[in-house]
Amino acid sequence: MSNPPAPESNPIDTAPDKAQPTDNTRPPGKPEENRSAKTRQMLGMKGADVRETSIWKIRLQLMKPITWIPLIWGVVCGAAASGNYEWKLEHLLIAAACMLMSGPLLAGYTQTINDFYDRDLDAINEPYRPIPSGAISVPQVVTQIWVLLLGGIGVAYALDLWAGHEFPTITALAIGGSFLSYIYSAPPLKLKKNGWLGNYALGSSYIALPWWAGQALFGELNTTIIVVTLVYSMAGLGIAIVNDFKSVEGDEQLGLKSLPVMFGVTTAAWICVLTIDLFQFAIAGYLMSIHQNLYAAILILLVIPQITFQDMYFLRDPLENDVKYQASAQPFLVIGMLVTALAIGHAV
Numbered sequence: 086m087s088n089p090p091a092p093e094s095n096p097i098d099t100a101p102d103k104a105q106p107t108d109n110t111r112p113p114g115k116p117e118e119n120r121s122a123k124t125r126q127m128l129g130m131k132g133a134d135v136r137e138t139s140i141w142k143i144r145l146q147l148m149k150p151i152t153w154i155p156l157i158w159g160v161v162c163g164a165a166a167s168g169n170y171e172w173k174l175e176h177l178l179i180a181a182a183c184m185l186m187s188g189p190l191l192a193g194y195t196q197t198i199n200d201f202y203d204r205d206l207d208a209i210n211e212p213y214r215p216i217p218s219g220a221i222s223v224p225q226v227v228t229q230i231w232v233l234l235l236g237g238i239g240v241a242y243a244l245d246l247w248a249g250h251e252f253p254t255i256t257a258l259a260i261g262g263s264f265l266s267y268i269y270s271a272p273p274l275k276l277k278k279n280g281w282l283g284n285y286a287l288g289s290s291y292i293a294l295p296w297w298a299g300q301a302l303f304g305e306l307n308t309t310i311i312v313v314t315l316v317y318s319m320a321g322l323g324i325a326i327v328n329d330f331k332s333v334e335g336d337e338q339l340g341l342k343s344l345p346v347m348f349g350v351t352t353a354a355w356i357c358v359l360t361i362d363l364f365q366f367a368i369a370g371y372l373m374s375i376h377q378n379l380y381a382a383i384l385i386l387l388v389i390p391q392i393t394f395q396d397m398y399f400l401r402d403p404l405e406n407d408v409k410y411q412a413s414a415q416p417f418l419v420i421g422m423l424v425t426a427l428a429i430g431h432a433v
């Protein structure tokens with residue numbers, strides 16, 4: 086049976102209640118193409134295998150494991166910046182539990198709920214995704230959302246108990262982050278409709294929230310850390326804008342005010358790279374102000390390859406090179422985050 090056709094008006098009402106087999110008629114490609122499509126499916130990336138497959142693989146695809154990485158990394162940064170993390174089994178297990186809460190559980194929840202509320206949009210932009218393609222039913226998706234959300238909050242509470250927090254900071258962060266995820270994707274607010282608000286919500290929650298969780302777990306979450314990570318999140322805003330170039334057409338049709346839609350592709354690409362670079366330089370300035378000059382110099386050195394990739398790929402053709410740019414430049418940005426965290430931990 087072939088995929089259900091893309092809905093015309095409101096696909097939310099017409100989404101199937103029972104899982105439909107997906108397109109099985111496509112001829113099997115070359116073995117290496119199949120392997121790559123399978124890997125993409127497991128990671129929740131574009132170009133995933135859309136033929137019938139196990140429901141658990143579809144569930145994993147909805148949770149987009151590739152997006153867990155920044156959240157897991159944020160926890161590492163928070164632990165490093167606390168200055169109290171020790172290389173012993175107990176701390177390792179607790180940090181792993183915090184990563185489980187931030188990545189698979191809460192980022193998994195975020196991505197699933199996002200695909201749930203975006204199924205009409207995805208039917209236009211990416212109809213091969215699990216929900217619009219009918220590979221998973223709506224009730225199955227709703228169950229997945231609740232399991233991940235409650236699991237994430239439960240682990241957060243257990244972490245607060247371990248840390249002996251009087252106020253359950255990590256639980257509050259988990260609930261706050263989950264609420265942000267909800268208003269990012271769901272009507273009536275649907276923050277993602279507004280390029281600035283949506284992308285800052287995304288950038289800050291991927292950089293600041295897991296950092297705060299790791300910091301609160303092993304040390305103290307104070308105002309300075311909150312301000313520094315929120316400034317760093319402006320670079321995250323730039324990274325989030327890169328994600329909007331792949332769907333300009335569908336966003337325009339559905340009235341989503343992404344930056345490429347509002348300002349045009351070229352201006353949006355410049356806003357994007359300037360935000361990424363200038364706010365990392367601002368953080369380097371902060372590191373100098375706390376006398377962490379070596380770390381500041383390393384951070385500046387890490388911005389240079391990012392500028393190079395912006396020039397080589399992204400600014401030349403943002404629509405074609407968005408993914409290539411992210412893959413080449415992002416490692417330098419995330420290493421810069423760890424350098425900053427180590428500098429802060431060193432200064433404690």
Ligand SMILES: C/C(=C\COP(=O)(O)OP(=O)(O)O)CCC[C@H](C)CCC[C@H](C)CCCC(C)C
Binds near residue numbers: 200258269
């Ligand atoms: C769903 C998100 C991005 C996808 O956006 P979009 O629909 O534009 O892109 P696709 O077309 O590729 O689907 C991310 C939204 C992030 C959200 C605002 C907040 C995330 C919260 C954290 C997961 C919570 C972590 C809390 C914890 C560390 C205490």
